[in-house]
Amino acid sequence: MPEQNPIGPVDSSRVPRFAGFATFARLPRIDQVERADVAVVGVPFDAGVSYRPGARFGPSALREASRLLRPYHPELDVSPFAETQVVDAGDIALNPFNIGEAIETLQSEAEALTADGTRLVTVGGDHTIALPLLRAAAKKHGPVALLHFDAHLDTWDTYFGEPYTHGTPFRRASEEGILDTEALSHVGTRGPLYGKRDLEEDRRLGFGIVTSGDVMRRGVAETVDALRQRIGGRPLYISVDIDVLDPAHAPGTGTPEAGGMTSRELLEILRGLRDCNLVGADVVELAPAYDHAEITAIAASHVAYDLVSLLSLGKSA
Numbered sequence: 434m435p436e437q438n439p440i441g442p443v444d445s446s447r448v449p450r451f452a453g454f455a456t457f458a459r460l461p462r463i464d465q466v467e468r469a470d471v472a473v474v475g476v477p478f479d480a481g482v483s484y485r486p487g488a489r490f491g492p493s494a495l496r497e498a499s500r501l502l503r504p505y506h507p508e509l510d511v512s513p514f515a516e517t518q519v520v521d522a523g524d525i526a527l528n529p530f531n532i533g534e535a536i537e538t539l540q541s542e543a544e545a546l547t548a549d550g551t552r553l554v555t556v557g558g559d560h561t562i563a564l565p566l567l568r569a570a571a572k573k574h575g576p577v578a579l580l581h582f583d584a585h586l587d588t589w590d591t592y593f594g595e596p597y598t599h600g601t602p603f604r605r606a607s608e609e610g611i612l613d614t615e616a617l618s619h620v621g622t623r624g625p626l627y628g629k630r631d632l633e634e635d636r637r638l639g640f641g642i643v644t645s646g647d648v649m650r651r652g653v654a655e656t657v658d659a660l661r662q663r664i665g666g667r668p669l670y671i672s673v674d675i676d677v678l679d680p681a682h683a684p685g686t687g688t689p690e691a692g693g694m695t696s697r698e699l700l701e702i703l704r705g706l707r708d709c710n711l712v713g714a715d716v717v718e719l720a721p722a723y724d725h726a727e728i729t730a731i732a733a734s735h736v737a738y739d740l741v742s743l744l745s746l747g748k749s750a
């Protein structure tokens with residue numbers, strides 16, 4: 434908690450929401466505050482995609498869609514921007530032609546941003562970026578529990594012989610020992626795979642899977658109970674690939690799969706995790722060129738708002 438009252442968003446009763454620069458939720462920039470508890474940071478990078486490109490434009494689309502967010506979260510009963518200093522840390526500039534260099538740069542930038550205890554909600558960008566973000570989190574907290582919302586496993590080994598792609602971050606993270614193998618969960622998994630071996634290898638890495646169908650059949654409450662039991666008090670990182678949502682709820686993404694979760698289910702599950710020890714999170718794979726009426730960008734901005742709120746709750750507890 435800062436000494437002074439946090440600097441909040443621009444007052445929407447004085448300056449209309451649709452006016453002015455689009456920082457996340459119209460919050461101050463990081464250079465306008467002394468210290469931040471939570472920073473939303475953009476990573477406009479999509480050199481790791483296997484299908485449709487365009488997630489490099491995700492951060493700016495999410496910021497635009499976040500103009501309508503309001504300061505009080507009724508379901509979590511928290512005013513995140515009043516209880517903690519939340520800022521927009523801008524975008525991290527990465528080399529779009531060199532994935533290896535981009536990963537190294539992102540890791541060191543994330544380490545620098547979190548050095549004095551600021552926690553990050555990172556807005557992507559494709560899922561490649563989760564690896565350096567997990568490295569930075571694990572350097573600070575030790576191996577982290579991972580809650581991974583995604584249509585895909587993202588534990589594949591290589592694509593065209595390349596180890597660093599948006600389909601492989603969690604395989605690499607697992608090999609590097611930065612994940613707590615007792616507490617790894619995919620949620621929302623669905624769709625065709627390359628073979629049964631994908632599932633066997635994923636299980637061998639220690640992941641548990643709650644499919645999109647499981648969420649529908651069991652319901653949110655049972656899903657949350659099972660996830661919380663697995664996570665316990667461990668430092669937790671949440672990675673949300675927006676394609677976890679059904680294409681009806683998130684058309685603006687690069688590798689859409691039918692039969693996904695609703696945005697209501699996703700937000701309800703996140704809200705069930707209020708007692709967890711969240712240390713960082715990301716929202717990735719928003720590709721606005723395939724979006725319609727900002728459907729996906731709005732969903733992603735609300736997911737980011739919920740993640741900020743969870744971090745804020747953890748901080749003020």
Ligand SMILES: N=C(N)NCCCC(=O)O
Pocket residue numbers: 483484559560585587599600674676688718
């Ligand atoms: N959207 C993410 N992160 N991964 C999808 C990889 C699916 C594929 O290339 O088969």
Ligand SMILES: [Zn+2]
Pocket residue numbers: 583584585674676677688718
């Ligand atoms: Zn995915």
Ligand SMILES: [Zn+2]
Pocket residue numbers: 560583585587599674718
């Ligand atoms: Zn993914």
